[in-house]
Amino acid sequence: xxxxxxxxxxxxxxxxxxxxxxxxxxxxxxxxxxxxxxxxxxxxxxxxxxxxxxxxxxxxxxxxxxxxxxxxxxxxxxxxxxxxxxxxxxxxxxxxxxxxxxxxxxxxxxxxxxxxxxxxxxxxxxxxxxxxxxxxxxxxxxxxxxxxxxxxxxxxxxxxxxxxxxxxxxxxxxxxxxxxxxxxxxxxxxxxxxxxxxxxxxxxxxxxxxxxxxxxxxxxxxxxxxxxxxxxxxxxxxxxxxxxxxxxxxxxxxxxxxxxxxxxxxxxxxxxxxxxxxxxxxxxxxxxxxxxxxxxxxxxxxxxxxxxxxxxxxxxxxxxxxxxxxxxxxxxxxxxxxxxxxxxxxxxxxxxxxxxxxxxxxxxxxxxxxxxxxxxxxxxxxxxxxxxxxxxxxxxxxxxxxxxxxxxxxxxxxxxxxxxxxxxxxxxxxxxxxxxxxxxxxxxxxxxxxxxxxxxxxxxxxxxxxxxxxxxxxxxxxxx
Amino acid sequence: xxxxxxxxxxxxxxxxxxxxxxxxxxxxxxxxxxxxxxxxxxxxxxxxxxxxxxxxxxxxxxxxxxxxxxxxxxxxxxxxxxxxxxxxxxxxxxxxxxxxxxxxxxxxxxxxxxxxxxxxxxxxxxxxxxxxxxxxxxxxxxxxxxxxxxxxxxxxxxxxxxxxxxxxxxxxxxxxxxxxxxxxxxxxxxxxxxxxxxxxxxxxxxxxxxxxxxxxxxxxxxxxxxxxxxxxxxxxxxxxxxxxxxxxxxxxxxxxxxxxxxxxxxxxxxxxxxxxxxxxxxxxxxxxxxxxxxxxxxxxxxxxxxxxxxxxxxxxxxxxxxxxxxxxxxxxxxxxxxxxxxxxxxxxxxxxxxxxxxxxxxxxxxxxxxxxxxxxxxxxxxxxxxxxxxxxxxxxxxxxxxxxxxxxxxxxxxxxxxxxxxxxxxxxxxxxxxxxxxxxxxxxxxxxxxxxxxxxxxxxxxxxxxxxxxxxxxxxxxxx
Numbered sequence: 001x002x003x004x005x006x007x008x009x010x011x012x013x014x015x016x017x018x019x020x021x022x023x024x025x026x027x028x029x030x031x032x033x034x035x036x037x038x039x040x041x042x043x044x045x046x047x048x049x050x051x052x053x054x055x056x057x058x059x060x061x062x063x064x065x066x067x068x069x070x071x072x073x074x075x076x077x078x079x080x081x082x083x084x085x086x087x088x089x090x091x092x093x094x095x096x097x098x099x100x101x102x103x104x105x106x107x108x109x110x111x112x113x114x115x116x117x118x119x120x121x122x123x124x125x126x127x128x129x130x131x132x133x134x135x136x137x138x139x140x141x142x143x144x145x146x147x148x149x150x151x152x153x154x155x156x157x158x159x160x161x162x163x164x165x166x167x168x169x170x171x172x173x174x175x176x177x178x179x180x181x182x183x184x185x186x187x188x189x190x191x192x193x194x195x196x197x198x199x200x201x202x203x204x205x206x207x208x209x210x211x212x213x214x215x216x217x218x219x220x221x222x223x224x225x226x227x228x229x230x231x232x233x234x235x236x237x238x239x240x241x242x243x244x245x246x247x248x249x250x251x252x253x254x255x256x257x258x259x260x261x262x263x264x265x266x267x268x269x270x271x272x273x274x275x276x277x278x279x280x281x282x283x284x285x286x287x288x289x290x291x292x293x294x295x296x297x298x299x300x301x302x303x304x305x306x307x308x309x310x311x312x313x314x315x316x317x318x319x320x321x322x323x324x325x326x327x328x329x330x331x332x333x334x335x336x337x338x339x340x341x342x343x344x345x346x347x348x349x350x351x352x353x354x355x356x357x358x359x360x361x362x363x364x365x366x367x368x369x370x371x372x373x374x375x376x377x378x379x380x381x382x383x384x385x386x387x388x389x390x391x392x393x394x395x396x397x398x399x400x401x402x403x404x405x406x407x408x409x410x411x412x413x414x415x416x417x418x419x420x421x422x423x424x425x426x427x428x429x430x431x432x433x434x435x436x437x438x439x440x441x442x443x444x445x446x447x448x449x450x451x452x453x454x455x456x457x458x459x460x461x462x463x464x465x466x467x468x469x470x471x472x473x474x475x476x477x478x479x480x
Numbered sequence: 481x482x483x484x485x486x487x488x489x490x491x492x493x494x495x496x497x498x499x500x501x502x503x504x505x506x507x508x509x510x511x512x513x514x515x516x517x518x519x520x521x522x523x524x525x526x527x528x529x530x531x532x533x534x535x536x537x538x539x540x541x542x543x544x545x546x547x548x549x550x551x552x553x554x555x556x557x558x559x560x561x562x563x564x565x566x567x568x569x570x571x572x573x574x575x576x577x578x579x580x581x582x583x584x585x586x587x588x589x590x591x592x593x594x595x596x597x598x599x600x601x602x603x604x605x606x607x608x609x610x611x612x613x614x615x616x617x618x619x620x621x622x623x624x625x626x627x628x629x630x631x632x633x634x635x636x637x638x639x640x641x642x643x644x645x646x647x648x649x650x651x652x653x654x655x656x657x658x659x660x661x662x663x664x665x666x667x668x669x670x671x672x673x674x675x676x677x678x679x680x681x682x683x684x685x686x687x688x689x690x691x692x693x694x695x696x697x698x699x700x701x702x703x704x705x706x707x708x709x710x711x712x713x714x715x716x717x718x719x720x721x722x723x724x725x726x727x728x729x730x731x732x733x734x735x736x737x738x739x740x741x742x743x744x745x746x747x748x749x750x751x752x753x754x755x756x757x758x759x760x761x762x763x764x765x766x767x768x769x770x771x772x773x774x775x776x777x778x779x780x781x782x783x784x785x786x787x788x789x790x791x792x793x794x795x796x797x798x799x800x801x802x803x804x805x806x807x808x809x810x811x812x813x814x815x816x817x818x819x820x821x822x823x824x825x826x827x828x829x830x831x832x833x834x835x836x837x838x839x840x841x842x843x844x845x846x847x848x849x850x851x852x853x854x855x856x857x858x859x860x861x862x863x864x865x866x867x868x869x870x871x872x873x874x875x876x877x878x879x880x881x882x883x884x885x886x887x888x889x890x891x892x893x894x895x896x897x898x899x900x901x902x903x904x905x906x907x908x909x910x911x912x913x914x915x916x917x918x919x920x921x922x923x924x925x926x927x928x929x930x931x932x933x934x935x936x937x938x939x940x941x942x943x944x945x946x947x948x949x950x951x952x953x954x955x956x957x958x959x960x
Contacts (some may be wrong), residue, residue, distance in 0.1 A: 065851075326900070327891040334884065357877060364874030368947055369956055371545075393873055394844030397837060400880075404814060411807040417898055417915075420806070435897075467848055476849055 001478050006070045008057040013075050014050025017082055018043045023131060024086075027205055028124030035090050035122040042085035049082070066477065072143060073469050076460055079135075080104040086128055092121055097449050104456045106132030108463035109140065109345060111219025111315040111432030112455070114445045118224050123205060126222050130209035137216025137345035138186060140463065141250050142179045145343045185253050190215045193242045200235040214242045217346045219315030219432040226317040226440075227305070236301055236318060240308050247273065247312030247340035268380040269341050269352045273311075276351065280307045280335055284328040292324060311335045313347040315432025317440045333435060336425040337399075347430030347462055349399055356384060356392045398466055403428055406458050413451045423447065427455040428462040481958050486550045488537040493555050494530025497562055498523045503611060504566075507685055508604030515570050515602040522565035529562075546957065552623060553949050556940055559615075560584040566608055572601055577929050584936045586612030588943035589620065589825060591699025591795040591912030592935070594925045598704050603685060606702050610689035617696025617825035618666060620943065621730050622659045625823045665733050670695045673722045680715040694722045697826045699795030699912040706797040706920075707785070716781055716798055720788050727753065727792030727820030748860040749821050749832045753791075756831065760787045760815055764808040772804060791815045793827040795912025802919045813915060816905040817879075827910030827942050829879060836864060836872045878946055883908055886938050893931045903927065907935040908942040 021043035028036035063071070083106070084099035093099040098114045105112045106129055115121070121129070190211050197207035209222045223229035227239055245253070248270055255263035264270050285303045293299035302319045309316045310332050321332055339348015359377045366375050377384045403424055410420035415437065422434025423444070433440040444452065461469040471477055501523035508516035543551070563586070564579035573579040578594045585592045586609055595601070601609070670691050677687035689702045703709035707719055725733070728750055735743035744750050765783045773779035782799045789796045790812050801812055819828015839857045846855050856863045883904055890900035895917065902914025903924070913920040924932065941949045951957055 325891070326894065326896055327888060330888055330891045330897060330900070333897075334888075361874055361877045361881065364871065364878070365947070365950065365954070368951060369954055390870075391844065393877070394841055397841045397873070398844070401841065408807060408810055408814075411805070411810045414806065416806055417810060417813075417901075420810070421897075467845070470845065471848055474845070474849055 001066055001070065002061060004057040005059050005061065005063065005067055006074065007053050008059050009063070009067075009071050010074055010078055011050045011053025011055075011057065014046050014078060014082060015054065016050075017079055018047035018050055020131065020135060021046065021086065021128070024124040024127040027127045028122065031123040031205075033122030033124060035086075035124040038086045038089040039124060039128070041089055042082070045085060046082040069468050069471050069477075072464055073460070073472055076104075076107055076136075076139070076464065079107050079132075080456075083107060083128075083132055086125060090122070090125060092125055097452050098445075101444065101452045101456055102129070103132060104459055105432070106130075106218065106220060107136040107139075108430055108459040109133050109136045109216040109218040109313070109347065110427060110430040110459045110463075111213065112426060112434075112438070112459070113220065113432070113443050114447075114452070116443060116445055118222065127205065127209060130212040130218070130220050130222070133216035133218030133220055134190070134212035136463075137212075137218065137246070138183060140216075140345050141182050141186060141343070143464070145178065145182060145249075145251060181254060182250050185250055185257060186215065188257075189242070189245060189253065193238065196238045197235060200230075200232055200238060202230075202235065210239065211242075213316065214239055214314065215246045215345065217243065217246045217312045217314040217340060217344070217430070219309075221316065228318045233297075233301060236305055239316065240301075240305055243308045243312045243314050243316070244277070246314070247308070247344045247346040249341045249343035250345075251343050269355060272355050273341050273351045276335075276338065277304075277307055277311060280311065280331050283331050284324065287325045287328045292319075306332065307335065310431055311338060311346075312340045312344070313429050313431045315426070317433060320439070320441050322435065322439045322441070329435065333422070333425065336429045336431050336434075339429055349396060352379070353392050353396060355379060356389060357396060359384075360389055360393065395466065398470070399428070402458070402461060402466060406454065409454050410451055413448045415447075415451070423451075423455060424458060427458040430459060430462050481546050481550065482541060482544075484537040485539050485541065485543065485547055486554065487533050488539050489543070489547075489551050490554055490558055491530045491533025491535075491537065494526050494558060494562060495534065496530075497559055498527035498530055500611065500615060501526065501566065501608070504604040504607040507607045508602065511603040511685075513602030513604055515566075515604040518566045518569040519604060519608070521569055522562070525565060526562040549948050549951050549957075552944055553940070553952055556584075556587055556616075556619070556944065559587050559612075560936075563587060563608075563612055566605060570602070570605060572605055577932050578925075581924065581932045581936055582609070583612060584939055585912070586610075586698065586700060587616040587619075588910055588939040589613050589616045589696040589698040589793070589827065590907060590910040590939045590943075591693065592906060592918075592939070593700065593912070593923050594927075594932070596923060596925055598702065607685065607689060610692040610698070610700050610702070613696035613698030613700055614670070614692035616943075617692075617698065617726070618663060620696075620825050621662050621666060621823070623944070625658065625662060625729075625731060661734060662730050665730055665737060666695065668737075669722070669725060669733065673718065676718045677715060680710075680712055680718060682710075682715070690719065691722070693796065694719055694794065695726045695825065697723065697726045697792045697794040697820060697824070697910070699789075701796065708798045713777075713781060716785055719796065720781075720785055723788045723792045723794050723796070724757070726794070727788070727824045727826040729821045729823035730825075731823050749835060752835050753821050753831045756815075756818065757784075757787055757791060760791065760811050763811050764804065767805045767808045772799075786812065787815065790911055791818060791826075792820045792824070793909050793911045795906070797913060797920045800919070800921050802915065802921070809915065813902070813905065816909045816911050816914075819909055829876060832859070833872050833876060835859060836869060837876060839864075840869055840873065875946065878950070879908070882938070882941060882946060886934065889934050890931055893928045895927075895931070903931075903935060904938060907938040910939060910942050 021039050025036045025039055080100060080103045084103035087093040087099040087102060088096065093102055101114055193211045193214060194207045197210060198204065206222055212218065213220050221227065227236060252263045252267055252270060281304050284307060285300060288303045289296055289299040293302060305318045306321050321329060337348055338354055339350055340346015342350045342352045356377060356379065363375045363377055377389050406424035406428065407420045410423055411417065415423065419436030419438055422436050423438045426432055426434035426438065437446065438444055501519050505516045505519050560580060560583045564583035567573040567579040567582060568576065573582055581594055673691045673694060674687045677690060678684065686702055693700050701707065707716060732743045732747055732750060761784050764787060765780060768783045769776055769779040773782060785798045786801050801809060817828055818834055819830055820826020822830045822832045836857060836859065843855045843857055857869050858864065886904035886908065887900045890903055891897065895903065899916030899918055902916050903918045906912055906914035906918065917926065918924055
């Protein structure tokens with residue numbers, strides 16, 4: 001492990017973070033909330049520490065897999081440590097635990113909040129809160145499409161072969177090129193959503209904040225009632241559409257923008273993702289149409305919104321789904337584990353892994369009927385090598401193991417079973433709202449301090465494909 | 481598929497069932513409850529139908545895998561259909577759904593009941609109810625140690641290699657020989673438990689019924705308060721010991737009786753099983769010692785009893801664990817999925833599969849650190865072939881899929897999330913009592929009719945290693 005190299009790159013990233021801390025200042029000044037000073041102080045501290053780390057260390061060699069893992073995990077962690085400074089300095093979130101929780105929830109695009117009254121926050125801090133989402137989403141796209149495939153994490157190398165898009169062969173220098181292309185797509189779509197939301201009546205501030213929350217599949221809103229505040233079908237449909245866009249592999253968007261007709265409908269994962277949305281909407285829609293909404297359009301819109309919001313791991317809400325039937329709540333709970341497509345900003349296990357798992361089980365059942373037949377696992381016409389299937393399953397088993405452990409720890413802290421299941425699923429899947437005492441109308445303020453730190457860890461592990469984080473705990477990882 | 485052959489063997493089995501229906505008659509006459517007539521009628525009907533099926537069909541060829549699957553699943557089903565006749569004829573359980581549920585719960589050694597007042601039943605019927613357990617347990621030992629390994633179900637062929645005990649190479653005729661040896665062990669241990677329970681003050685009737693429930697890891701009691709009725713530390717320890725014995729691979733008992741010293745402590749699965757008991761007892765014991773019992777011995781005994789009862793999938797109770805902390809309830813809930821050792825009468829996924837899964841995940845994490853190393857999955861010094869690991873994982877994935885589907889169906893019928901999770905886990909794992917409205921002080925009477933049939937299916941699927949049942953739904957299975 002080249003510690004110097006890791007610190008060097010982390011320093012560089014902190015300088016970038018310091019720069020981003022200046023972005024909320026125009027809004028702070030425009031709305032006259034007077035919170036711009038806290039951003040200046042935070043940016044200064046972050047910049048100085050970043051610069052020192054950068055200047056006092058050297059890059060002797062190229063980044064290998066080990067350094068890659070360390071940079072990613074420590075990068076997200078240090079962004080959350082320095083990113084929470086404006087909350088602490090301004091006193092809007094006085095406790096370190098709460099401020100760190102909120103910021104990690106932002107950068108991991110989870111969207112779980114400890115704030116009881118979001119609307120009380122000054123505009124600058126609200127903007128910063130949403131911006132952490134957007135930056136987190138940016139990081140994830142590069143991570144999942146450019147870095148992780150090279151590190152061979154949990155079968156993600158599959159997508160290198162599957163998506164012949166802008167995927168590089170070496171970590172440097174082509175990773176920078178790939179990143180630029182993908183960020184271009186990300187910025188372009190974000191601009192489009194902002195404009196469309198402003199057409200619906202949102203001002204620039206609100207439109208930007210909600211675009212950040214949507215495109216990163218984050219879920220932080222500027223309103224206590226989330227998207228339910230905007231009793232406006234147009235705005236809700238726009239957000240549904242862009243949540244779906246954000247939950248889709250960004251390589252597909254890139255190829256579509258390159259005028260490759262059929263980029264979407266030739267992609268098995270995308271089709272399965274849309275199938276999941278349709279299936280869950282029907283399952284829940286029957287319940288909501290009969291029992292909860294007077295008009296079929298309202299029922300369909302609210303159902304579709306909630307399904308897309310949870311499946312893409314965004315976590316925005318328009319209705320209190322805990323009022324719906326147990327079966328509807330259960331379907332939403334299951335969706336929490338699935339998440340978006342690979343190469344999207346969505347969290348969870350990813351649609352492609354579920355797809356491969358289902359194909360694997362089908363293959364195993366077939367084998368019993370035809371013991372001598374060799375039946376491969378396929379995605380479309382593409383045969384998935386056994387190694388990759390094994391890695392995907394290993395990843396899922398580890399995720400289940402982590403989930404089970406997390407729920408145990410939360411029950412140990414006194415949470416009832418439903419709340420514990422909801423809190424861990426919503427953190428590990430980077431969704432935000434869960435079930436029970438952390439449901440869509442509640443928040444995470446009441447969770448004990450230890451529980452908040454545990455959930456922060458789960459957000460990070462879930463966001464960084466688990467292995468990336470866990471591997472740092474292996475002693476042999478740090479050896480020369 | 482040789483339908484004639486299947487019907488022929490099922491006919492033979494029904495004749496055996498008819499004979500077993502005469503066993504409760506002595507108790508019926510001794511206690512003067514007057515219910516012996518119903519057993520005579522039921523036995524007569526079962527015998528006639530069995531005889532017709534046996535006489536009108538022929539065995540043309542040997543039993544192949546396909547016929548094996550069909551005989552096992554249809555055998556358990558037909559036993560439950562005919563086995564519920566005494567309940568229906570006597571009017572003690574008037575509804576067909578309830579009578580079938582109770583009998584399937586018996587033969588699958590689940591122990592879930594729809595009876596609100598067990599103690600009201602005549603002695604003959606109580607005896608019959610417990611006897612279904614004992615016969616089910618007998619069937620399972622032969623199935624898991626002699627039949628399934630040959631059919632290659634879900635990695636169970638592993639145990640053929642792992643356990644060089646009385647395991648045959650061909651289904652017939654050596655399966656009969658193996659069966660006789662294992663049944664001898666089963667009868668011997670059962671006799672021992674009966675005697676020890678009588679030393680504790682139980683009469684022959686109660687001792688036999690509770691032995692049947694213990695040895696089959698079933699859980700039907702003759703008392704509403706289950707083992708809690710016997711406020712007697714000796715009896716409770718005896719039952720704890722024999723639940724452990726019943727949850728252990730019967731091949732090990734056979735080898736131990738053959739004076740093979742160290743049969744137990746050289747078996748990795750058994751050691752891991754004991755480790756699970758110890759670990760769960762400690763985790764829960766801290767809670768029960770502090771919060772629920774005055775004396776440490778009472779706390780330890782009640783905790784150990786509940787841990788062993790649920791891990792071995794017996795389902796007997798001495799205390800209402802829903803009064804314990806959420807973390808304790810959650811640990812018990814997790815134990816529901818694990819179950820006993822392979823080759824025991826316990827249900828669940830089996831300890832060996834969990835062990836292999838953990839080894840597999842460890843191997844996958846190691847691989848990430850040392851990408852070029854070839855690290856096999858081991859049980860002790862024994863290297864598990866990749867094929868077997870794949871089958872084990874396929875089995876577990878299918879089990880999870882079935883569990884998820886079952887919970888959805890139960891929530892659709894109006895059960896809350898905790899009750900649905902509990903009911904499906906307790907049925908699929910063949911435990912009996914679950915959580916929520918089907919907890920240890922409740923029963924399954926209130927479950928809607930459709931729900932009872934669904935749970936019956938889950939008991940059967942869980943008991944017969946899932947594949948055995950599901951494969952019957954594949955159209956190609958029935959082709960010539």
